[in-house]
Amino acid sequence: MKSAARRNAIAEPPPFCYPCRGMSYEPVIGLEVHAQVLTESKIFCGCSTRFGEAPNRNTCPVCMGFPGVLPVLNRKVVEHTVRTGLATHCTIARSSRWARKNYFYPDLPKGYQISQYELPLCTGGHVDVSGDGASKRVRLTRIHMEEDAGKNIHDVRGDHSLVDLNRAGVPLMEIVSEPDMRSPGEAGDYLRTLRSILEYIEVCDGNMEEGSFRCDANVSLRPAGDDELGVKVEIKNLNSFKAVEKALEYEIGRQGRVLSEGGTVAQETRLWDPDAEVTRSMRSKESAHDYRYFPDPDLLPLDIDDEWIGEIRATLPELAQDRRDRFMEQYGLSAYDANLLTQRRDVADYFEAAVQAHANPKAIGNWLMGDLFRVLKERKLDAALRIERWPVEAADLARMVQMVDEGAISGKLAKTVFTDMLETGKGPDAIVEEKGLEQVSDSSALDTAVDEVLSACEAQVAEFRAGKEKVFGFLVGQVMKATRGKANPGMVNEILRRKLQG
Ligand code: ADP
Ligand code: ZN
Ligand code: MG
Secondary structure, eight states: OHHHHHHHOBOOOOOOOOOBTTBOEEEEEEEEEEEEOOOSBOSSSSOBOOTTOSTTOSOOTTTTTOTTOOOOOOHHHHHHHHHHHHHTTOEEOSEEOOEEEEOOOTTOTTSEEEEOOSSOSEESOEEEEEOSSOEEEEEEEEEEEEEOOOEEEOSSSSSOOEEEOTTTTOEEEEEEEOSOBOSHHHHHHHHHHHHHHHHHTTSOOOOTTTTSEEEEEEEEEEETTOOSOOOOEEEEEEOSHHHHHHHHHHHHHHHHHHHHTTOOOOOEEEEEETTTTEEEEEEEGGGOOOOOOEEOTTSOOEEOOHHHHHHHHHTOOOOHHHHHHHHHHHHOOOHHHHHHHHSSHHHHHHHHHHHHHSOOHHHHHHHIIIIIHHHHHHTTOOSSSOGGGOSSOHHHHHHHHHHHHTTSSOHHHHHHHHHHHHHHOOOHHHHHHHHTOOOBOOHHHHHHHHHHHHHHTHHHHHHHHTTOTTHHHHHHHHHHHHTTTOBOHHHHHHHHHHHHHO
16 A cells, blocks of 8 residues: 555655765764653642642642652553553563662652663554655654652742642653654654654643653764764753754754864763753763662552553554545545644544535645644644634534535635634624625626626726736726625626626
8 A cells, every 4th residue: 555655665864964084974863752641640649730730739748758658550650651652563561660760859859760660661662753755663662651850940039949849740651762863853753743642642732831741862973874873962951842953953063063073972961052052061971870770669560461451452543644644545635734634633633523514625624724723823722732722613614614615605705704703703604694794696786796897997898808818807806896805706707708798
């Protein structure tokens, strides 16, 4: 099948060329994503995970790290992580283990983070990333579960820092990719595809600004054609897809300059500074943490049976890539349109609901891609899963397109109806009636309008009769103007032709 072939074709982008003593260098990129698992309560206690609460409101002795308390695992976190593993073709470990990752920081009250180290829940797997037409497979190393830390706040009181533990114990999945990406654009495409998968299976809301989808980027250069990996730099503080791509561009340039001057790249962690648009050294390898991981004695190994995995697999929805292929086949959409319409599940659902109400997928798709996307952006509703807040219902959009198709309103006036629906939330029939926007298809009314224009524009009529075909468009325009855009343009054309020839 065509779609399968497209998916398996590995597009190798040309290596970036950083001339270094006659050599060109290829960037190698691997990403670590922290995705907040969409649950009501935290991973090891019953506290709420709600964002934006008053500081330290969502806390209890467990997530504040009081001595003597015991963690109790939230089953939903495991279920969502298994679902993610299945959607990305991972192997699900029937037995996995919890580990303590030890370090001290005021936002980590226990002095260790509960995570998974050896024996993570998911391993292997891959994500097929579709960029411009071609598709590229990025392999996953692992997906494991862990708890988030709290937040230190340094800048509200001059002389001391504050700690907010609302986020401590919020469940995360860490999704680690193999170093399979070769350009910043590919890294961006991978992140968009991954986020789309997580949104489709409803395990993460994908909101980068609120920190529920975060990414650290690892990048190195190596001589083009080499198999061995170069020394990598890890970049942190990336708060948007744009930041990831820009930071990688910058870092590839910086490493390229180091190498071309005969230097060596230092293995280190660097921070992206979004204002200056540069990366700055944060810590070197020598000062890298030794976390002294060991199995957590408070938690039993996590054993999962095949039956539960089977149940979770049965609930997986059709994912974006399959849906895109189906949209192309079923609705005759181009690959580009189908891709845009299926990237978000809420948008794809909305599209299908509208098409169900009125079968004109092309027109409905165009309204969505042109007008809906613009409005979502303007109103900042495009972050994640927010389409349900969009004021025009799918059935109303469908009805409006139907009215255009049936000639009840002109395509031009549909813009007015659309804007009105957005502002008032009313249905298209009510708006058309209130504002008197029905298209005039009554031939005797149009006859009169045409006659009036012809007698008012004698000079132009003469020009037309003398062979100046261009004037015809002007005359159509005059009739449309006289009817305030409500005349059926097809009929105006026909009547004008007839009268001018007569
Ligand atoms: P660390 O021990 O520093 O955590 P890992 O081997 O666990 O490093 O890899 C972390 C991430 O860095 C993974 O996403 C991996 O694909 C990526 N990575 C590893 N080595 C390189 C490299 N040489 N260049 C680019 N990315 C790399
Ligand atoms: Zn708690
Ligand atoms: Mg690692």
